[in-house]
Amino acid sequence: MTASTTETIGEGRRGKGEGGKPSSILLDTTAEDHHIARMAAVALGLTVLENAIPSPLPGVKPGLANIVTLIVLARYGWRAAAWVSLLRVVAGSLLFGNFLAPGFFLSLSGAVLSLLVLAFAQHLPKCWFGPVSHSIYAAFAHIAGQMVVVYLWLIPHAGIAYLIPIFAAAALVFGTANGLIAARFMDNDGKSNMERLP
Amino acid sequence: MSWHDPIGAALPHIKTGDWLTLLLGGICVVLLTLNLWNGGLADKAVIRSGGKIFREVPLSRDQQIEVPGPLGVSVIAIEKRRARIVSDPSPRQYCVRQGWLQQSGEIAICLPNQVSVELTGSVKKYDSLNY
Numbered sequence: 001m002t003a004s005t006t007e008t009i010g011e012g013r014r015g016k017g018e019g020g021k022p023s024s025i026l027l028d029t030t031a032e033d034h035h036i037a038r039m040a041a042v043a044l045g046l047t048v049l050e051n052a053i054p055s056p057l058p059g060v061k062p063g064l065a066n067i068v069t070l071i072v073l074a075r076y077g078w079r080a081a082a083w084v085s086l087l088r089v090v091a092g093s094l095l096f097g098n099f100l101a102p103g104f105f106l107s108l109s110g111a112v113l114s115l116l117v118l119a120f121a122q123h124l125p126k127c128w129f130g131p132v133s134h135s136i137y138a139a140f141a142h143i144a145g146q147m148v149v150v151y152l153w154l155i156p157h158a159g160i161a162y163l164i165p166i167f168a169a170a171a172l173v174f175g176t177a178n179g180l181i182a183a184r185f186m187d188n189d190g191k192s193n194m195e196r197l198p
Numbered sequence: 199m200s201w202h203d204p205i206g207a208a209l210p211h212i213k214t215g216d217w218l219t220l221l222l223g224g225i226c227v228v229l230l231t232l233n234l235w236n237g238g239l240a241d242k243a244v245i246r247s248g249g250k251i252f253r254e255v256p257l258s259r260d261q262q263i264e265v266p267g268p269l270g271v272s273v274i275a276i277e278k279r280r281a282r283i284v285s286d287p288s289p290r291q292y293c294v295r296q297g298w299l300q301q302s303g304e305i306a307i308c309l310p311n312q313v314s315v316e317l318t319g320s321v322k323k324y325d326s327l328n329y
Contacts, residue, residue: 128215136219140226165231172223183211 036072036080040087043068047092057163059106059146060170063178065092066114066138070131070182078119085111102154106146113145114138131186135179139171240302240317243281245274248312257281257317267311274315281315283308 043065050064065088073081089111093104121129121137147167150160212220245252247265255263257279265272270287280298286308288294293308302319 124215128213129219130211130213130216132212132216133219136216136223140223161234164234165227168227168230172220172227175223176220179216180211187211 032076032080035076036083036087039068039072039080039084040091043084043088044091044095047088048095051096057166059163059167062174063139063142066135066142067178067182067185069114069118070135070138070179071185073118073122073134074131074182074186078115078122081118082115085115105153106149109145109149110142111145113141113148117141130179131182132176132179135182136172136175139175139178140168143167143171236301240279240300240304240319242318243274243276243299244316244318246314246316252313265313267308267313269311272308272311272313274313281317282306283313283315286313287311 046064046068050061053062055061066085068088069081069085072084086108089104089107090099093099093101093107096103098104115138117137117140118134121134124133143164147160147164151157241257242254243257244254245263245265247267252265253263255261255276257276260277261275262284263274263276265274267287272286272293273284275282275284280300282298283293283296283306286294288308288310290310293306293313296306299306299315299317302317305314305316307314
């Protein structure tokens with residue numbers, strides 16, 4: 001699965017070899033790699049879109065990219081969802097120029113904790129729990145992960161506790177909304193065609 | 199699909215367990231808000247002058263306290279479990295205009311006269327100045 005990380009760069013890199021002959025390095029990629037890369041690209045697009053939306057409080061974001069993660073989780077399993085989510089975080093940070101900056105680690109900690117919680121949440125009985133539950137649990141995990149990093153690293157002061165209710169309320173609202181959107185999308189392609197989303 | 203009725207169309211996607219999750223999340227948010235947003239009842243006022251604690255007085259007894267500072271005397275009043283700075287020789291009067299302090303963690307500072315009054319509860323909470 002190592003090859004899939006290069007998917008964001010391209011299918012293969014071409015360079016000038018010895019004596020001017022063009023040599024090419026081709027990475028073996030599977031159909032699944034391509035699929036993950038495509039999904040990560042969609043998630044990345046949503047991240048860019050979301051950054052254009054002004055936010056009343058830094059940190060309160062709808063997390064639209066998680067819709068993609070939820071769909072991938074439901075259709076292709078946790079491993080693929082983890083790939084898509086983490087690729088989105090890394091590629092997104094490169095895109096916005098905050099790779100290894102505090103914002104990147106906030107995204108990363110949120111994504112990692114969300115994925116951990118989703119690993120458990122996906123085993124909830126399917127007839128009772130749908131993407132909405134997954135989304136809400138993941139959203140709460142996301143803010144929990146971020147708050148831990150904020151507290152341990154950025155603002156080691158108990159005063160940030162004051163902001164937790166705002167973040168929790170946002171997590172509930174946006175988690176529900178994202179879950180519903182994900183459910184709607186899967187509803188659509190379940191009935192009509194399987195390739196509604198790229 | 200019916201985009202004209204988003205809420206009605208969305209409802210079938212919320213299963214029984216999802217409602218449960220929503221309820222759980224809602225309770226979580228309410229509990230967090232109640233726990234983290236009540237400043238806590240204050241029961242003591244800590245009066246500082248020149249950085250040192252001048253007096254610690256309980257809020258249960260109404261009284262007026264005169265605190266000397268480099269510019270003159272600041273008068274602090276305690277009344278009905280609240281505290282305020284009644285008068286102060288500072289030029290801009292910020293601490294006087296702050297009015298009554300009621301919740302634990304609230305603080306009024308007269309910087310020029312180096313006098314401050316801070317309310318504390320039984321449990322020392324964070325203050326709103328520090329973040």
